[in-house]
Amino acid sequence: MQTTKTKAIDCTHFIDGAYVQSNNGKAFENVNPATEEVLGTVAEGGKEEVDKAVCAARKALKGEWGNMPLKKRSNIIRKIGDLILERKEELAELESLDTGKPLWLSNKVDIDRAANNFYFFADYMTTVGTEAYQQDDIAIHYAVRRPVGVVGLINPWNLPLFLMTWKLAPALAAGNTAVMKPSEVTPMTATVLAEICKEAGVPDGVVNMVHGFGETGAALSSHEDVDAIAFTGETVTGTAIMKAAAPTLKKLSFELGGKNPNIIFADADLDDVIETTIKSSFINQGEVCLCGSRIYVERSAYDEFLERFAEKTKELKVGDPFDPNTNVGALVSEEHYNKVVSYLDIAKEEGGTFLTGGKPAEGFDKGFFVEPTIITGLGSDARCVREEIFGPVVTVVPFDTEEEVLEQVNDTHYGLSASLWTSDIKRATRFSGQIEAGMVWVNTWFLRDLRTPFGGMKRSGIGREGGAHSFDFYSELTNITLKM
Ligand SMILES: NC(=O)C1=CN([C@@H]2O[C@H](COP(=O)(O)OP(=O)(O)OC[C@H]3O[C@@H](n4cnc5c(N)ncnc54)[C@H](O)[C@@H]3O)[C@@H](O)[C@H]2O)C=CC1
């Protein structure tokens, strides 16, 4: 039995500054993945609700928001961050009820970082400039920045509030209006965020939200009057959005799936390696796009690595998200649990050996709990080595040479991130530059600075988020040439 101070909420759309149900009254149930209890209902939006939200956003673009002085807009954006922190306890509890992740993690990552996204872009927007060139005594060229317009923000369930704010904050900072589409699996914190935006002084219609399934996201992606879509989620969904957005040539920013490698050379500090690999494998139940799910270890360090990694993994406590000692909570939904468990069956069929886990966690009558799982003995063609599982499941493979491991590392359609471990600076420089990934961490993992380019290459994404990259995506530039 979970004891929370916060009561779960029913989720309705937020359109033109007001919470509203769907016109046809359609709604679905929101389920707690740790207990399988129904948390509440969620309004299911269709084309009609998307259309109303887009109309409200278009109208708001031409109103007070479009003409607001920079400093005032920046203060409102900063205030959203303040209000998130004021309601931190409530938001963290709602996030853990919705996702099944440990409460300490919701606090530390999801809520603190959500507030920080607003602080970062509130500052950034007051310093960002554009280009200017003098062409001899002929002309001066300078660029002016304007918002893209109405942007659709479509998000997944793994870091619900954090990922929504990572898009909403720069979108607002650049002067856009937005329609948010949270994941149908985790709708609660985005619902509260809409209220927070209003309380912070965001004018009605600037921030809207429509709940629903893939069809709702599809209606937003194909809408005639939406100028850009920023999406985080599965690669195949990115393809569907691209097709839907093609007829209206929307700007697109995609942060998609990954099958990220950890590459561990024998000269790395093994204490650091083990501590970080535990996090990169199992934090957030392995449900972070940056998790390192393919681990390659130089053969001379392989046995010691496996022994120490397995020992630490067995110490992880799987359980109630609201127990402060829990390391690994519940997977986000029954559907996702079935997907992850199906990969454990696939690993067995492919001849893999489970060094830890390999099965649902014991001792739970209800909820979607899986033991942290280390698989060895799989070749580079195995599905568990190639496909995104997005759960607490990693494969470990030994290697002998740099050339051999580089080939395996790059032998994937994905290209999101990598974590490289070596004490040889020359090798670190040489090797990191050859990994086909948008982000390479050397002797660390998930060390973030919001100014840096964040995103993937190959089928892991299009474009980059962060600092200037986000700002450029959410802006249009007009170049003006003054003839002298
Ligand atoms: N960041 C990442 O890399 C993430 C990857 N995943 C992967 O995706 C798998 C499925 O998870 P889902 O949440 O179902 O991901 P998804 O990509 O299907 O859903 C993400 C968001 O897109 C919306 N959506 C779905 N179909 C759409 C369409 N045709 N047009 C527009 N929007 C659409 C969903 O309603 C949700 O809001 C997971 O098992 C995992 O492997 C999931 C979450 C995050």
Ligand SMILES: O=C(O)/C=C/C=C(\O)C(=O)O
């Ligand atoms: O921006 C970050 O630090 C983390 C982003 C994580 C994702 O995009 C994800 O897991 O989908």
